[in-house]
Amino acid sequence: MALALAPQLTAWALILVGAACAAPRVLLAQPVTAAASQAMSPTSPVHNRPASVGWSQGIPAQDPDLVAWGRKIYLEGRRPNGEWVRGMRYGNVQASGEAVACVMCHRRSGLGAVEGTLQISPISGRYLFDQDARAVVNMNLRVRKAFNQRHAPYTFETLAQALRSGVHVSGTELNPVMPRFELSDHDVQGISAYLRQLSASWSPGVTQDRIRFATVITPDVAAERKKTFLETLQAVIRQKNSNFVPGQRTMSSAAEMVLKTQRVWDLDVWELKGPASTWNDQLTAFYRERPVFALISGLGGDTWEPIHDFSERTGLPCWFPSVTAAPDQAEDGFYNIYFSRGVMLDADVLGRHLRTLQAQAQPTRRLIQIVGPELAHRRAAQALSTALQGSGITVEQHPLGADTQGMLGGMKADEAVMFWLSTPQLETLAKWPVPKGAVFFSARLTGGEAAAYPTAWTTQLQLVYPYELPQKRQAGLLYFKQWLSTRKLALVDEILQSEVYFALDYLNDTVVDMLDNLHRDYLLERAENMLSLREASRAEDQARDWISPRQQAVHSGEPLRALPYGTPSARMPRPQAHRGESYSSMTKRESTTIYPRLSLAQGQRQASKGGYIARFTNPTAGNIDVTAQTDWIVP
Structure with a gap:
């Protein structure tokens, strides 16, 4: 099939798109909640792409009523009058409604997806009807040179044939997973009109050369923490922009070089x-x-709920904020992506652990929750109470106060206490006796192992620990810490700073991979598709990089030419291995963050989904380490 490329792309044609098969292959995806179409404030300016070649004849004009008709079919699998759309799949299987909604496979953006080796083709207007030379999508996350296939423009007639009979514009048969729809001419016109405007213009905040972002800080954040956050955030963006020099662009793929899609970040x-x-x-x-x-x-x-709601209402992506607790409705949304559910996850991890002990004949008769003054503390305590309903454990909630000391002193060995407290409240415990039963703290709230726990408590307390164990995670954080050193930034808060670094590093990778398709919905779709693959690949690359003697020399400042292959660098020590762990196993990581593993699937909005129950070892010897008492618990 001839490739419809602009002259400047011709030389790269075989590299970029020439290897695709003739017929698009479509894989059924999981259903998502029907919602508004590609969100964009009607009062916001829209930055259009450079003009492209005209549209195919036979495609209806942008009639608002037709667009609304097509939107309903695309997103929900039903018509505005309430009738379900019906289709036939695999020859004899009939389905209707959400099960045949276009959004299931082609996603909100219309730019498709990749599932294993199967490619779900982009079907927005630029790709379906137009001859736009910049309409290029990376269709394989593992191979940066596997791009969408070019084809002749669809007309009304050929689109109707594809939807009703499963025949591609080239005359080949579409994958049988693609439904054969029962559609009227009006339905096809509506779908055509909707696809024509879908992902047709860059989202607000994007111009030819720049892309504007914002970050949000709530007023209850401590001044020192805010300072650390902003210094790290702004340093990442300065470095990113320092790699952008007009005429001397740093590209990651041939497509990015040809299309010149790199932009300055504001x-x-x-x-x-x-x-x-x-x-x-x-x-x-x-x-x-x-x-x-x-x-x-x-x-x-x-609380983060007002920011979350604003993002969902306006269709503005909110990308991995550092928050104590995600809103309760986080998993039902689309535009917010979190590292985890926060203290709500901690509550469920501890609940699962206590239930497991019950089943192992190590019962806890009563759990006392000592709850701090913050809303997040109260939400976590309520979540734990809910998680333990029907477990046989009596659960109580008490605010931190004057009667707490007497309550702790009266505890029995078969009772437990969970402290939902942040760092400022820990000082109160120093003058109180250590309870006889099990003692739990949220490492997320206290700041982990670096918190000022009362010395007398360290031999008994246990941590609900949502991060990778401190020494184990150092392999994944080597590049981050080297970056801090290069930028002359102090390591003040490892958890916060590494979260910020990862959020922007992953954002940059995702935006680069999007090429010229800068649409908000597509940003989130790529985030879902890329995360686990990207993390596994990046962790492997970094491990290989750091064990290479010549690469160690580059990072340590030794002259490369003075170091022969096979000679270790004396200035770049290998990362310290965890007790009982070989160095080779330490390099086999799935993460470049403080979390053991981050992953997203379609519709998921929390990337880390579990935690350890951990405790301090050797605290009296002054050589404090954190050791997991359980496997990674996923509630």
Whole structure:
């Protein structure tokens, strides 16, 4: 099949798109909740791409009623009058409604997806009807040279034939997973109109040369923590932009080089003030003054719910903020991606652990929860109470106060206490006796092993630990710490700073992979598809990099030419292995973060899904280590 490429792309034709098979292959995806179409504020400016070649004849004009008709079919598998769309799959299997909605496979953006070796083709107007030379999608996350196949433009007639009979515009048969729909001419016109405008223009915040982001900071964040956050965030963006020099672009693929899609990043800092009830109005004003493509990272204290709701309502992606607790509705949304559920996950991890002990004849008769003053503390305590319903464990909740000391002193050996406290409240415990039963803390709330736990408590306390164990995770954080050193930034808060670094590093990889398809929905779709593959590949590359003597010399500053292959670098020590762990096993990681593994699937919005129960070892000898008492617990 001839490739419809602009002259400047001709030389790269075989590299970019020439290896695809003749017929697009479609794989059924999991259903997603029907929602609004590609979100974009109607008052926001839209930055259009350079003009492309005209549309095919026979495709209806952009009639709002037709677009609305097609949107309903595309997203929900039903018509605006309530009738379900029906289709036949695999020859004899009839399905209807959400089961045959286009969004299931082709996603909200219309730019398709990859499932294993099967490619779900892009079907937005630029790809289906147009001859736009910049319409290029990377269709294989493992191979950067596997791009979408070019084909002749669809007309109304050929599109109708594809939808009803499963015949590609080239005359070949589409994958049988693609439904053969029962559609009227009006239905086909509506789908045509909707696809024509789907992902047709860059989302707000994007221009030919720049892309604007914002980060949000809530007013209850401590000043020192905010300072550390902003220094790390801004350093990453400065470095990213320093690699962008007009005429001397640093590219990661031939497609990026030909299309010249690299852009300078601009960052706005949206610092909120006052009570949470006023945050929506503040966010609306920030966005109205200067629209952004996405909210990146972010730093929250007691609550993040108003920011979450604003993002869902406006269709503005919020990308891996550092927050104590994700909102309860996080998993039902689309535009917010979190590292984890926060303390709500901690509660479920501890609940699962206590239930396991019950089943192993190590019962806990009563659990006392000592709850701090913050909303996140109360939400976590309630979540743990819910997790233990029907377990046989009596659960109580008590605020941290004057009667706490007497309550702890009266505990029995078959009772346990969970402290939902942050670092400032730990000082209170120093003058109190250590309870006789099991003692648990949330490492997320206290700051992990670096917190100032009372010395007398360290031999008994256990941590609900949502991170990789400290020494084990050092292999994954080597590049991050080397970056801090290069940028002359102090390691003040390993958890926070590494989260910020990862969020922007992964964002950069995702935006690069998007090429010229800078649409908000597509950003989130690529995030789902890329995360686990990207992390496994990056961890392997970094491990290989650090055990290479010549590469160690580059990072250590030794002259490369002075170091023969096979000679280890004396200046770049290998990362310290965890007790009982070989160095070779230490390099076999799936993560470049403080988390053991991050992954997303379609519709998932929390990347880390478990935690350890851990405790200190050798605290009296001053050589404190954190050791897992359980396997990784996924509630």
